[in-house]
Amino acid sequence: MIKFTERQLKVPRFMRPVYLVTGGQSQYARAFPEKRTEELCIDALTMAAEFIGMSPAELKGYIHTCYYGHFADHFGDQLLGESVIHDRLGLDPLGNIGVKTGGATGGSTIWEAAKAVASGYSDCALAMGWERMDEVPTDEGNNYIACAADKDWETPLGHIYTGYYATMAQRYWQVFGKSQDSFRRTMAEISVKNHGYARWNPFAQSPMDITVEDVLKSPVVAYPLRVLDCCLMSVGAACVIVADEETAFKMCKNPLRLYIAAGSHSLRVADRRDMEIPLLPNETPDQYQDLDEVFPGGHRYPGFTGFLAARMCAWYAYRMAGVKDPTEDLDFVELHDAFTISDIQTYEDIGIRPYGRGRDYVESGDCYLVNPRTGKQGKLPANLSGGLIGCMHAVGATGIMQVVECALHIWNRHAEIHGNPKLWKSFGKQKPKNWVDVQVPNARRGLAISHAGVGSHVTCTILMHPDHLLKEE
Amino acid sequence: MNNQAKVWIEKGAYKIKGEFSTPEPNTPIRRKDGKLCGVTNPRRLVHMHSYGGEAPFFEGLAQGRLLGTQCVNNKCEYKGSIYIPFRIFCPDCLAKMKIVDLTAKARKTARIYSYVVTSRTGAFNTLETPIRFIDLEFEGVSTILKSYLLVGEPEIGQRVKPVFRVKPTYTITDLAWVTADTKKPPKGFHL
Ligand SMILES: [Zn+2]
DSSP states (O other): OOSOOTTTTOOOOOSSOOEEEEEEEOOOBSOOTTOOHHHHHHHHHHHHHHHTTOOHHHHHTTOOEEEEEOOOHHHHTOTTHHHHHHHHTTOTTSEEEEEOBTBTHHHHHHHHHHHHHHHTSOSEEEEEEEEOOOSSOHHHHHHHHHTTSOTTTTTTTTTOTHHHHHHHHHHHHHHTSTTOHHHHHHHHHHHHHHHHHHTTOTTOSOOOOOOHHHHHHSOEEETTEEGGGBOOOOBEEEEEEEEOHHHHHHHOSOOEEEEEEEEEOOSSGGGOOOOOOOOOTTOOGGGGTTHHHHSTTOOSSSTTTSOHHHHHHHHHHHHHHTOSOHHHHOSEEEOOOSBHHHHHHHHHHTTSSOTTOTHHHHHTSTTSSBOTTTSSBOSSOBOTTOHHHHTOOOHHHHHHHHHHHHHHHHTTOHHHHHTOHHHHHHTTOOOOTTOOOOOOTTOOEEEEEEEOTTTSEEEEEEEEOGGGOSSOO | OTTBOEEEEETTEEEEESBOEEEOOOOEEEOTTSOEEEEOOOEEEOOOOOOGGGHHHHHHHHTTOOEEEEOOOTTOTTTTOEESSOOSBOTTTOOBOEEEEOHHHHHHHOEEEEEEEEOOOOTTOOSOSSEEEEEEEOTTOSSOEEEEEEESOOOTTOBEEEEEESSOOSSGGGEEEEETTOOSOOTTEEO
């Protein structure tokens, strides 16, 4: 579809408010040769229970239905892997279902759990996600990932996802980035930032103290993308518990309001037809009229320069939650930085900057906790967890990890977890001597974007402290 | 491999002959100190996959033709839209579309919309590296076909023309592209 009816553009509505009660995560690593997936999932659920002062058994006593995000069955050679985890968590005979939407699996899993609570079906639901990509050699893994493209029209072409994804990056690089060295450096700065923030996150897989030059010198994967422009490949698990108001306040003192919406676009990027840009509340119809003049080649929307699915999930979620301008209304974000360049594309898709102007979010310093240009607090810090580049991309868990990280900021308990030397030690690491607390001061509202590959599925989750809602109900 | 899997259809059912799945012995995975951590699970297997209503496209490549489809439903808001990748049904009205030969249009108007060059491949890759992935726009076509360039270095906006594999594999790799001024087709392909 390239035109939508009013019915299709209905602002999504929960039948009753949905609250985030708690969340947890496992350690993330490229491989866990001596751990089964269920061990990681139990780590995550146990952390979620302890976080609200419950035993795992007490927490389980509240759960009514379970939503499991696990994308790549074939990597683990186990169909119905969700059922295995459900049993190992000891949650039978509760209803459960598996969710698979590529890189957006984590976000989609929360989407399902939230709707179960919103509808009244369940008063409390578990959303748990994980991924296991360490059981095959790299070339077989590349083939498996390429199977998430169209099997007749794309996969036989090299069996390599880069070939289907990176042509989008190329188009953005040349049209909106104008192939400029300055733009290339801005891309690199995102990697420096996210690997840098990962240093303070005990769960993170790839903490690095690097420079823009290091990124620019890293090996080319597919020009303009280099190794340090790309997200990690990870194993790990994360979970959240959502509940209705009454149950949520029984389970903990300060649950957070949760809104979530989803969008989609064709799996084959080939099928993306030219259309009008759906506008966010902070955009005007005339503002894109000269897009092709300023950025020659920028005429086709979304073409390969925008992600319609990301635009649409923000379109729905902002209206659902009352967000008028993300930079003004939100205090921080966790974005799906699969690649440095797609991170910039997301700034535009979700309205942090207008189309074509995404780089300014980095260049202004707004995306930092402390703006390196001004020394003051950044306007809208992004990916303080380290994101997919610095923390992890354990596909089914990623979107859930982001929401857990967001919640810790609003609860003002980020340092309690990330700064706990015992946690560092339990992961076989030592808490850095120069450890930095990246708690966002007075965090009230945060957003997380969960995005699948070429943009087939994207979800937008918005968390708010209940005293700081934007919309009357 | 002389007992390779063969499949044909008789009376609406698959008939199969040859080797389809080969178990191989597993081996233990141990830590250096000898502790057992897991096992390998090797095997070779074959899928039988139907092209269904897209079969004419892949047969077309074998005959040196690039086939797309067009919505001809009078009631459709987007009647006349042309699609390549070949879609069986219109994405708007869901009417069955008409097959249209886009070979001449491709020779005359194909341009590179985007591209990427990579030497990385996955298991089972059959293309030579580096692979020059290209995405193609044709005049009057709604979509942006993905393929690969065999002659020349890709650039956005560059004019290219199709080449077809002489000995077809009946997959999308039977179609490739060369820069528009190429006179001689690359080895194994014809213009
Ligand atoms: Zn139609």
